[in-house]
Every structure is written in C-alpha cells, then in structure tokens.
Amino acid sequence: MSTIELDGVRKTYRSGSIEFEALCGIDIRIGSGEYVAVLGPSGSGKSTLMNVLGCLDVPTEGTYLLAGEDVSVMSEAQLAEVRNRRIGFVFQQFNLLAMLPAWRNVELPLVYAGLGRAERRERAHAALARVGLADRTENRPGELSGGQQQRVAVARALVTEPAIILADEPTGNLDSSSTADVLDLLDELHGAGRTIVLITHEHDVAARAGRRLVISDGRITSDERREVVR
Amino acid sequence: MSWLETFRAGVEAVRAHRLRSALTMLGIVIGISSVILTVGLGQGAQNQVKDQISALGSNLLIVSPGSSTDSSGLRGGFGSASTLTLQDAAAIGDDSVVPDAAAVAPTTSGSVSLTAGETNWTTSVAGTTTSWLGVRARELSSGRFFTDAEVEQTANVVVLGPDTASELFSFGSPVGQTVIVDGTELTVIGVLASTGSSSSGSSEDDVAVMPIGTAKLVTGASGSSVSTIYVEAASAETLGAAYQEVQALLLNLHGVAESDADFSIATQDSLVETANSTNRTLTVLLGGIAAISLLVGGIGVMNIMLVSVTERVREIGLRKALGATPRVIRRQFLVEASVLGLAGGVLGVGLGVLGAQVLPGLIDQPVAVSVVATLGAIGTALALGIGFGVYPASRAARLTPIDALRSE
Numbered sequence: 001m002s003t004i005e006l007d008g009v010r011k012t013y014r015s016g017s018i019e020f021e022a023l024c025g026i027d028i029r030i031g032s033g034e035y036v037a038v039l040g041p042s043g044s045g046k047s048t049l050m051n052v053l054g055c056l057d058v059p060t061e062g063t064y065l066l067a068g069e070d071v072s073v074m075s076e077a078q079l080a081e082v083r084n085r086r087i088g089f090v091f092q093q094f095n096l097l098a099m100l101p102a103w104r105n106v107e108l109p110l111v112y113a114g115l116g117r118a119e120r121r122e123r124a125h126a127a128l129a130r131v132g133l134a135d136r137t138e139n140r141p142g143e144l145s146g147g148q149q150q151r152v153a154v155a156r157a158l159v160t161e162p163a164i165i166l167a168d169e170p171t172g173n174l175d176s177s178s179t180a181d182v183l184d185l186l187d188e189l190h191g192a193g194r195t196i197v198l199i200t201h202e203h204d205v206a207a208r209a210g211r212r213l214v215i216s217d218g219r220i221t222s223d224e225r226r227e228v229v230r
Numbered sequence: 231m232s233w234l235e236t237f238r239a240g241v242e243a244v245r246a247h248r249l250r251s252a253l254t255m256l257g258i259v260i261g262i263s264s265v266i267l268t269v270g271l272g273q274g275a276q277n278q279v280k281d282q283i284s285a286l287g288s289n290l291l292i293v294s295p296g297s298s299t300d301s302s303g304l305r306g307g308f309g310s311a312s313t314l315t316l317q318d319a320a321a322i323g324d325d326s327v328v329p330d331a332a333a334v335a336p337t338t339s340g341s342v343s344l345t346a347g348e349t350n351w352t353t354s355v356a357g358t359t360t361s362w363l364g365v366r367a368r369e370l371s372s373g374r375f376f377t378d379a380e381v382e383q384t385a386n387v388v389v390l391g392p393d394t395a396s397e398l399f400s401f402g403s404p405v406g407q408t409v410i411v412d413g414t415e416l417t418v419i420g421v422l423a424s425t426g427s428s429s430s431g432s433s434e435d436d437v438a439v440m441p442i443g444t445a446k447l448v449t450g451a452s453g454s455s456v457s458t459i460y461v462e463a464a465s466a467e468t469l470g471a472a473y474q475e476v477q478a479l480l481l482n483l484h485g486v487a488e489s490d491a492d493f494s495i496a497t498q499d500s501l502v503e504t505a506n507s508t509n510r511t512l513t514v515l516l517g518g519i520a521a522i523s524l525l526v527g528g529i530g531v532m533n534i535m536l537v538s539v540t541e542r543v544r545e546i547g548l549r550k551a552l553g554a555t556p557r558v559i560r561r562q563f564l565v566e567a568s569v570l571g572l573a574g575g576v577l578g579v580g581l582g583v584l585g586a587q588v589l590p591g592l593i594d595q596p597v598a599v600s601v602v603a604t605l606g607a608i609g610t611a612l613a614l615g616i617g618f619g620v621y622p623a624s625r626a627a628r629l630t631p632i633d634a635l636r637s638e
Contacts, residue, residue, distance in 0.1 A: 056551060056632045077555040084553020095548045095635070099246040111235060112553035156552075 002065075003163050003195050004030040004053065009062035009072075011048050022048040023059070024218040030164075030197065030211075035190040037209035038199045045218040047168075050199045054087055054166050055079045067163045084112050088157025092169040094149045096141040096156075103128060103137040106156045113160060127155040131185055147178025154185055164195045171205055183208050236558075240565035244573070247538075254534040255574035257527025258614065262578025262607045263585060264520040269603045270586050272513025274596035279505040283498050285425040285434055287367040289332075289469050291476060292501070293322075293459040296493045313492040316442070316454040318483060322461055327479055330472035332464040335362040336456040338442055340449035345410040346398040353394050355411075355438045357445020365462040373405035373420030376441055384443030388416040391437040392424045409438075411448040416440065469497065524610065527574065532618035535567050539626045546626050547634025556627040563623035564616060571615020575608040582607070 011023040022045045030036055040046040051057035052064060055071050058079070064072045071082055083089075088109075096105045107124040115123075128137050131151040141149050150170060157165050167186065171179040187208060190196050200206055214222040244251045286292070295313045319336035322328050338357040343350060356362070363375045376387050388409060395404045395418075404418045425434045446452065463472035473495060480493055539546070546559055554562075583604075586597040 051632050054551070056635075057630075077557065080550060080553050080555040083551060089551050091635070095544065095551075097545060097548070099242070108549070109552045112549075112555075112558065114232070 002029040003032045003034075003067055004028065004197075005063075005065040006052075007063045007065075009052060009059040009064060011045075011052060011057070012060045022218055023052070025062070026215075026218075026220060028213065028220065028223075030195065032163075032195055033190075033193050034211055035186075035196045035209045036198065036211045036213060037206035038197065038213045038215060039201065039203070039206050040215035041201060044215050046199055046201075046215055048218075049215060050166065050168050053164075053197060054089060055083050080112075084109055085160060086163045088160060088162040088165040090150070090153050090157050090165065090167040090170045092172040094141070094146075094153050094173070096149055096152060098141050101138045101140050102133065102144070102152045102155075105141070105152055106159050109156065109160045123159055124155075127159040128152070130158060131155045145178065146174050147181045150174060150178065150182050151185060154182065154189075158189070164197055165189065167196065167198045169200055170198070171200070171202070179205070236561050236565045237569070239562060240569040243562075243566050244569050250534060251570060251573075254530055254570055255577060257530040258524065258571060258574030258611050259527075259578040259581060261520060261524030261527040262575050262611055263582035264523060265517060265607050265610075266579060266582030266599060266603060267585050267589065267597065268513060268516035268520050270582070270597040270599045271589075271595060272509055272516070273598040273600055273603075274590075275509045275512075276506050277598055278596055279509070280502055282434070283501045283505070285367075286498060287365050287460065287462060288498075289463040289466050290365065290498055291461040291463065291469070291473055292496045293318075293461060293476060293480070294494050294496065295455075295457070296491055313484065314456050314459055316456060318480060319456060319459050321479055321483060322459065322476055328461075328472065328475040330463055330468040330475055331461050333361040333365050333462040335359055335365040335460040335462075336442065337362065337458045337460060338445050338449070338451060338455075339457045340445065340451065342411050342438065342448055344394070344398060344438060346404075346407060349398050349400075351394060351397045353391070353436050353438050355440065355445050355449060357440055357442040357449075359442060361462075362439065362460070365460045368425070369423040370420045371423040372403060373418070375420055375439075381441040381443070384441055384447065386414060386416045386444060387419045387440065388444075389420040389422060389439040390418055391422050391435045391439075393436040394438060395421045397436075411438075412450075414444075414448055416444070416448075473497065524614065528571075528614035528618045531567055531570055531574075531615055532622060534570075535563060535619055535622035536625070538566070539563065539622050542626075543629060543634045546629050547631050547636075550629070550631035551635060559629075560623045560627035563626045564619045567619025567623065568612055568615040571611045571613075571619075572608070574615075575611025578611065579604050579607055 006026050006028045009023055009026040010021065013020045013022055026049065038046060038049060048057070052059050055066065058074070059072050062072065063070055066082065066086055069082065071079065074082065097108070103121065103124040106127050107120040110120040110123060125134070125137055128134060131154050133148060133151055133155065136144060136148060141152065144152065171182055174182060183205065186196055186198065198205070198209055206212055210227075211225045212222070213220055293314060316336055319334050322331055323334040335358050340355050341352060342355045343352045359381050360376065360378050370389070371392060373389070375389055376385065380387055390398070390404060398404065398409060399407060404421055407418050408415050409418060410416070422435070422437070422439070442456070461472060461476055463469040477495055481488060481491060484492055486492060549559060583599055586599045589595070589597050
C-alpha cells in the first residue's frame, strides 16, 4: 500500500471571473520509505501540489489518500488532526517561534496532539539529539545559525513520528555548508526508513532523492527513479 | 490542548510583549480603579451620614418648624416660621396625649462666642431640658448635666462638647471653670463624651449645651419658640405610633389641616434616606464616567488583539500547519485577551485599594472599599477581555494556513 495516493487531482483557483487551473489532473503514488524530489520552475503548480500533499489545502477534484485515509473530504478540524499526526513540515523560512527556546518549538506539535508535559519534553529533547542539537535545547532561534534553525525545524517535523516529511525548499535560505548539513540529515532520515517529499527548483538538491518528479503547467511531465550515489 | 496549557501559553504571549501588554492593560487598570474609588467614595459618604444620623440618638423623631401660611394665603419657605413652642413640647410630653413618647427635649439653637480667659471660641449653642442627654444618647466624660431645678431657674451653667472644651481649656479640667458669653458668666459643670462618629466636621462634638432659658438669654432670643423638638419613642416598634400621635397633636394644637402643616417630623430613617439619595445620584454619575473609561479600556484590548492577530499571522499559520484546529486558535486568542483583562482587573483593584488608603488623608473623605464591588470589578475586567477578544479570536481562527504561512 502506498503512503500517498493521488488520483486525478485538480485544483482550480477562482479570482473574480478568471479561473486558473493550478493542478490539471495529477496521479501520483508514493510508497513508504521513498525519497521523492518534486522539481519545477515557479508557477508550475509546485507550491499548490505541496499544499495539497500537506493537507493545507483540499483538491477541487480527485481523491487523495494519505496512509489509507481519504483526506479530500475532510473538514478543517479533521485536516488539522491529520497534519498533526501524519505530516512533518520543513519550511524554507524555518517558521520557528522566536519567543520560545528550541525544545519548546520542537514540542509544539505534541502540544496539539494532547500529550503530557513530561513526555513532550522527553521526546522533544530526543528529537533535538537526533538532529545533533542536544546541547542547544534551551537556545532561542535568534541565538542559532540558519543551519541550526533548520535542523530544529527538522526535529519538530520528526517529533510526531509522521508518515511523511514534507520539505518545501528547505535549503532555499541556507548557505552551501548548511545546505549540505540539512541534506545530509534528510539522507540519514531516509536511511532510517522515513518517507520524504522534497520540493525544490534546484537540480543538485533534487539529485539526493531516489525518485524525481518534474511538474510543469500543473502536470507531471517526468517521473524517473534512479540509483543515488552517495 | 488542555485549558491549563492554553492559559500558560496565554500568559507567555502576554509576557513576551511586555510593553504592549502593559499599555493595553492601562485602560482597564484605570477604569477598574476609578470604579472602585468612586463606588468607595459614595459608600464612604453614605456610611458617614448614617453614622452621624444614628449618633443623634435612637428611635428619634425630630420635629422641626415648617412653613406657615399667612392670612393672605402666602406660604413661607421651610423653617421660615418659629411655629414650635415650649407648650407644644409640654403637650407632647403629656403621657395621656402621646403615650408612645418616652422623652421630649425641646431645643433652641444659635451661635455664640465663648470666652475663657484669653481664649475665644465661636460655637453652636443648644438650649434644652434635662432629657436632652438621654434623647440624644449622649454621655458625659466628666462633671454632670444640669438638673430640672437649674432649668427652672435658668441657672448660669453650661455643658461643653469635647472639642469646645479642648479649644477653650488647653490645660486642666474645664469643670468648675467659667466661660463668659455675651457678658454673662457661665459655670462649666460638665463635658460631653465624644460621639466618635467621624473625624470630619461633625458639629456634634463642638457644642455648648445649657438650660433653655439661659440659652435664650445669651442668644438674645425671646418668646417661647423652639427650633427643634426631639422626641424619643419608647421602642423601635412604637416609633410609628409616636409619629402619628405627635403629628395629630400638633395639627390639633396649631389648628391646621395636614396639607397646611406648619411643622415637619423626620425620623432617622427618613434623614438617612434623603442624604443617601443625593449621594447615590453622585455615585451613579461618577460610576457612569468610570464605566465609560472601562469600556474604552475594553476597546483598547480589542484593538491590541486585532493588531496581535495581524502581526502574528505567520505564527497562526504555523500553529495550524502543526495541527492546531480553528477552535484551539480561537481559544488561544480568547485566553490571551482574558489574561490581559484579568491582569488589568487585578492591578486596577490593587491601585483602587491603594487609592482608598491614600485618598481619605488627602481629601478628608472616607472611602469604603466594598468586597462586592471589587469582585464585580475583576469579573467585569475578565468579561471585557473575553467580550472584546471574541472578534479578534474568530478572525485568527478563520485564517487559512497557507495564506497565513505565505504572508510576510
């Protein structure tokens, strides 16, 4: 069974009388443990696909099964729960809360999952240790480098043990050495059996993934698997 | 996310923006403390009046001269006539006519200047009979009150109020000393105990009490008119009956109908009621102004919460992406607003209570802080926070996660 199954997914935006079709019939199956890069220029429908995959937006047409659940018919509150349990987000802008120390940022999804304080603390610290920041748990985002901040974000994405990790241009704001750091971390997580969907427009970033999907004008134009040389 | 969790996050958010939160709360703090102070001032004034009036005595009827109607039908103002006489008082004192009156004290009043040695002091004089002491529920701190015989003989004796005594005689006991009033030498035979009802401007402790004839002499009054007749009823139960009897008797004696009554009878309750109704109007007025400032404070909270929502769109988007439902977001902002309101309310109560301690020393007015008003004020502040937080909170909850995340 696939972790992600998209069937004939369309997404139409309407602004006044103008209709714009951002996704025109997407069929994708992504299996458990795959590392998939979604490539495409800006305006190709890449972000829309990411929003649909991340359950931040619902398709206008078609079905989307995430870990066997049909999320295309869910209410906003149900989608929030699915995001919380199934998806770990890594954003280009890190999106950490500046007023909270690293471990409090990491525990946030667990707060919404309704876990107790002690268990949240323990799991947040474990996740930070996993990304190599065991000694930075009390630092606020402002006291960390860009690469470190993105690793905190990865720890936050990991902490709920989600079905997929969805990384949207995770290296877009990083210098080359931090980029390598974060990509190495993703490789490592993939090695440990995680399903990762990486959205990017950089080919050398996409080169890390075992499967590359190219999207253009709202359609998948290429879907190739290949061996990755590490 | 549990309520405790949400509350903790709310406190955190308020603390994260210290200055902004403090400025927001300022409106509520000022509103609440002014409500507490105005209500306290009104309450304090009412208590003071009540104390003063109950210090007059107990089960008391106060008969005062009213307006009189002359032969041409012209009605004079209240107190324009000296319609009460010693004969009226004697008639009220007759047990067969007014059985429910326990004691009667006809009293004349005026203002005189007392001299003791080098010291001058102007005070009010009360010329009365021996029953005055009991009727007015006063006690002596030293010496004695004058006797029936002294009243008969218009003896040159005087009993001083405690304030008067200390003004005239700084050293030693005033009893046995002499004061000169308008050339007449009076012997001080006693000093009244203080009523202790209030510190401020009570004339009850600054008075010279003397036999009614003596008082008429020194104030230059003539005839048999009196300015007040104090009637003490036997008990609280018979106060109403005594009122009826005195009224019927005086109407009969003066030969007037009730609508033309040339006197008025007041009870302590009616005096308290009259005084309170004035106070109440003032309290309501001031309280209204304070309530408006509270409302403005509440709008301030809403304003800041709306700014907060706009400023934290990204945070809201992120929280939603991480699994916060619209309900949780709405709750978060509501709790933040209520924390602001509650903190403002508590601070406002603190400031109000502090003001209630300091203010009486500055304006010579008692301030009574009532527990009900305080709890009400905190409740109001909380309600303001919640009430004015609803709109910003629902706005935050309605944001879609993508739009929120994408905003810069």
